[in-house]
Amino acid sequence: WHAGISKWKKYNSLNKNSIGVEISNPGHNFKYKKFSQIQIVSIINLSKILIKKYKIKSKNILGHSDIAPTRKKDPGEKFPWKYLSKNKVGLWHNLSKKSLIGKRKQKINNLEKKQFIQNLLKFGYPQDKSFNKAKYSKFLTIAFQRRFRPELVNGIIDQECLVVSSNLIKNSNKTS
DSSP: OOOSSSSSTTTEEETTTTTOOOOOOOTTTTTTOOHHHHHHHHHHHHHHHHHHHHOOOOGOOOOOOHOOOOOOSSSSSOOOOOHHHHSSSSSOOOOOOHHHHHHTTOOOOOHHHHHHHHHHHHHTTTOOTTOEEEHHHHHHHHHHHHHHTTTTOOOOHHHHHHHHHHHHHHHHTTTT
16 A cells, blocks of 8 residues: 555556555655665566566556655655666656756746646646645646656756656657
């Protein structure tokens, strides 16, 4: 029962539909630290076994903050999602760092902000109408940034966030 109150795509309460793998780390409230190489190698090896055994698609390898963005921060911005994806565990965008860096902190208009949030919902992030819309958008943005832009987690939707989210939508429809 690792997930608690959670949602991804059409699934509610992911405890019923998922396998939880916990990785020891003190977490954000207790001197969050980088994951060790042994931990990462272990998670890759275990994940590959589970992926093969249960035919899990890359786009369905998730973190707690993906499925419960208002409650969870883990595995957090120090978790190497890009490296895992290179090792066939999880999904990552295929945009170059060079092409993205100029888009970082570039303001976007309200229509583009709505498009970003729609991209996240289409990708699978949960919608929660019990929160104020602006506050919940910030939760979603932070969860997205922790995973797909860990170098800058500020909760501000910028051009980089929009471009990465659009690329993920495009890629998640093509990949396993």
